Amino acid sequence: MPATDDVQKAQRFREAALPYLDDVYTLARYLLRDASDAEDAVQECYLRALKHFDSYRGPAMKPWLFAILRNVCNAEYARRAHRPSAIEDTPGAAEQTPLWQESEVSPETEVLRSRDAGAIRKLIDALAEPFKETFVLREINNLSYREIAEAVGVPVGTVMSRLARARAMLRAAWTAEEEQAK
Amino acid sequence: MTCDEARILLHALLDNELDAGHAREVEAHIASCSDCTAEFAAQREMQRVLADTNLRYTAPASLRARIETSLPQAQHQQPTRRSVLRGFAMGSAVSALAASGVVAVVLRQDDQQRILSEVVSAHLRSLQAGHLTDVVSTDQHTVKPWFNGKLDVAPPVIDLTAQGFTLVGGRLDYIDARAIGAVVYKRRQHVINLFVSQTSSTEHRPPKTQTMQGFNCRRWGDRGLNFWAVSDIGADELAEFVDKLEAAMKANVEG
Ligand SMILES: [Zn+2]
Numbered sequence: 001m002p003a004t005d006d007v008q009k010a011q012r013f014r015e016a017a018l019p020y021l022d023d024v025y026t027l028a029r030y031l032l033r034d035a036s037d038a039e040d041a042v043q044e045c046y047l048r049a050l051k052h053f054d055s056y057r058g059p060a061m062k063p064w065l066f067a068i069l070r071n072v073c074n075a076e077y078a079r080r081a082h083r084p085s086a087i088e089d090t091p092g093a094a095e096q097t098p099l100w101q102e103s104e105v106s107p108e109t110e111v112l113r114s115r116d117a118g119a120i121r122k123l124i125d126a127l128a129e130p131f132k133e134t135f136v137l138r139e140i141n142n143l144s145y146r147e148i149a150e151a152v153g154v155p156v157g158t159v160m161s162r163l164a165r166a167r168a169m170l171r172a173a174w175t176a177e178e179e180q181a182k
Numbered sequence: 183m184t185c186d187e188a189r190i191l192l193h194a195l196l197d198n199e200l201d202a203g204h205a206r207e208v209e210a211h212i213a214s215c216s217d218c219t220a221e222f223a224a225q226r227e228m229q230r231v232l233a234d235t236n237l238r239y240t241a242p243a244s245l246r247a248r249i250e251t252s253l254p255q256a257q258h259q260q261p262t263r264r265s266v267l268r269g270f271a272m273g274s275a276v277s278a279l280a281a282s283g284v285v286a287v288v289l290r291q292d293d294q295q296r297i298l299s300e301v302v303s304a305h306l307r308s309l310q311a312g313h314l315t316d317v318v319s320t321d322q323h324t325v326k327p328w329f330n331g332k333l334d335v336a337p338p339v340i341d342l343t344a345q346g347f348t349l350v351g352g353r354l355d356y357i358d359a360r361a362i363g364a365v366v367y368k369r370r371q372h373v374i375n376l377f378v379s380q381t382s383s384t385e386h387r388p389p390k391t392q393t394m395q396g397f398n399c400r401r402w403g404d405r406g407l408n409f410w411a412v413s414d415i416g417a418d419e420l421a422e423f424v425d426k427l428e429a430a431m432k433a434n435v436e437g
Contacts, residue, residue, distance in 0.1 A: 006254040007254050009254075010253040010254040013253065014250075014253060018246075018249070018250075021241045021245075021246060021249070022238060022239070022240055022241050023238075024241075025239055025240070025241035025245065026237075026238045026239045029239045038239075039241075039242065039244075039245045039248075042241065042245060042249075043245065043248055043249055043252070046249045046252070047252060050253065115231075115235070116235075117235045117236050117237060120232070120235055120237060121237060124237070138197065139229075139232055139237075140237045140238060144199065145194070145197070145199050160190055160191070160193065160194055161190055163193050163197075164189060164190040164192075164193045167193060167225055167228065168189075170228070171224060171225065171228050174228070
């Protein structure tokens with residue numbers, strides 16, 4: 001039987017961390033692109049979070065959980081040896097390509113047609129890391145730039161440039177698909 | 183400001199992340215550059231479409247339950263209104279569950295909780311006039327034989343008068359739809375019911391105190407028997423009762 005301290009700690013943890021379960025699961029789904037891997041990663045994330053809950057000093061629970069989830073996902077990437085490697089924190093080739101090349105379609109004529117959620121999720125899934133991660137954290141998990149920087153462990157400037165690239169790539173893929181559909 | 187810079191900063195403008203000074207600079211560039219005007223409009227449009235689409239996922243109930251059951255559970259605390267409500271929420275999550283392992287764990291806890299609640303109800307019933315004892319005696323040699331033939335296994339009956347807990351008698355009761363022996367003690371004017379039932383488990387389970395409806399219940403297992411001592415005396419006094427009872431039983435077995 002757990003000691004009273006453990007039970008009380010678990011109670012505080014439950015109230016602080018469980019409300020973000022859907023947020024954490026959403027990020028895991030986008031990062032791992034597999035429902036059952038995502039479930040395992042989220043459970044592992046909460047186990048680790050509970051273990052480190054004593055040393056948690058804030059400021060915000062959500063970015064802290066996301067940071068833990070990233071580590072879990074990185075381990076999962078490493079396990080999937082056949083897949084491209086982990087979320088890179090070092091600027092890769094993609095990060096140094098000029099933005100201009102990513103939206104070759106002339107922007108002024110394009111109006112995006114509404115798509116169903118499934119089609120958009122697929123486009124997001126296809127984004128390269130680390131751009132996808134930054135995009136999901138901002139656009140779907142509603143983190144501020146500062147919180148993303150904290151969760152990912154990069155400067156705010158990097159967050160801004162990754163986000164700009166992610167959105168440019170997403171729009172390019174989106175319009176390219178619409179071109180094909182014509 | 184160059185177009186390269188603007189192509190990054192216009193996102194921060196869209197996201198409301200720029201301070202007033204930088205926001206004005208980016209707006210000024212966009213106003214003076216048709217390429218960046220078009221890019222800004224296109225990105226704003228995409229953000230609008232994305233905001234209108236549900237791109238989030240919902241964690242399955244089975245995942246929530248898996249995480250819940252992996253946390254240390256509060257079993258010994260007095261149930262508060264909140265934990266009772268949480269119990270209901272948990273129940274509905276479980277009934278929504280197809281997965282099995284989790285259900286078994288949760289149900290086992292519910293089972294213990296249900297038996298505890300039956301034990302406390304039996305204690306309450308016994309406090310009504312005329313219900314406390316079927317056999318009235320302070321003599322263990324009168325109480326013990328009374329149980330014989332009424333139960334598969336007669337409960338140990340031990341006089342603890344010298345230790346401050348007076349034996350007052352015995353009673354048949356029903357817990358979990360089974361007949362069970364209750365040995366009745368008094369501490370000053372407070373009744374202690376000691377419920378004893380047979381169990382297939384012969385391992386020793388150390389005593390643990392739980393509280394329900396304002397009563398303390400100390401539960402343990404030893405030599406194929408389950409024990410529940412229930413009373414409104416303090417938890418420390420009840421623990422003292424159990425300690426003395428266990429010591430006396432041990433002495434009886436060894437002696
Ligand atoms: Zn420009």
